[in-house]
Amino acid sequence: MEALMSNWLNPVETVPEKYIFPADKRPGSHAFPVMHDIPLIDLQNPNPQHITQQIIDASQRFGIFQVINHGIPASLMEETMAVMKGFFAGPAEYKASLYSTDIAKICRIYSSTLNYDSEDVHYWRDNLTHHCHPLQDHIHLWPQHPPTYRQVVGAYAVETRKLMVRILEAMCEGLGLKPDYLEGEMTKTQLISVNHHIPCPDPTLTLGMPQHTDPNLITVLQQCSVPGLQVLRHRQWMDVPPNPAAFLVVPGLQLKVMSNGKFWSPIHRVMTHRGEARTTIGTFLIPSNEIVIEPADDRPAVYRGFTYGEFFSCFTRSNCDADTALAFFQTNSESTSLSHV
Incomplete structure (x- = not known):
């Protein structure tokens, strides 16, 4: 069977054995509670200090929040989503020409994870990832199908970067730092990562993405109307209701370190859906490999x-276990745990 699920003949009538998780790993048929209290922050609030405080509070208590009135036109969001869906519905041969599990490749599509050939069970997804910044250095390597891909996604990449920088500036101000503290090498790399999940005949047996914590600086996610995202909070999985008009903001592990453990970065995963395909667009800011990450305040440092x-x-x-990785860099001044969310 071909690796790229978007090239399979639809509908898929049964789940292939290689995609069925062991009983103790699969989600099962029980209903999950819905996370109705995710902070919703209006970025057009006339009081900038109020916006900053909401962002700081959400980053500390939830590790996740939504923003509305964010300045990115709804038309651009809709066009970008349509282009992404068009890409995954496009010619199989063209998508196959972009297939790669090489993390160093600027533009690639792959299925499940980058370990597809060696993993015991596959995740129910295709992923398109490419670099975005500086735009002129990368756009010529992006997909050419659909024909408007580069024009539309180029505009989207510029606007989402502005949004993430604005949120980071508010975070810095709320922590008592200069607004540009995280500019330059801290936000050097920008990636767009698009997950596409075809309809699954039995979502109780499969997962769309593994549980993980984002290792980068910050993520903004544009969801479609199809549910699937779950966050681990208070040691239970909770459904995140989709809001296609909002961007979901997820502080990454580097913000947790930079804030000296004040911010949380949530463990999350993706479920599959029986009736509809699900496409989401994630945009990531990532520090350069050489930049030193460390707590920004003068308290006893939680991390070296x-x-x-x-x-x-x-x-x-x-x-990709956050607790294990962060424990290696923890000092003895304080113990932290990602189980908060």
């Missing part, structure tokens, strides 16, 4: 300094 390259190497060696 490290380069992002050093951290990411440790993160991948620990099977």
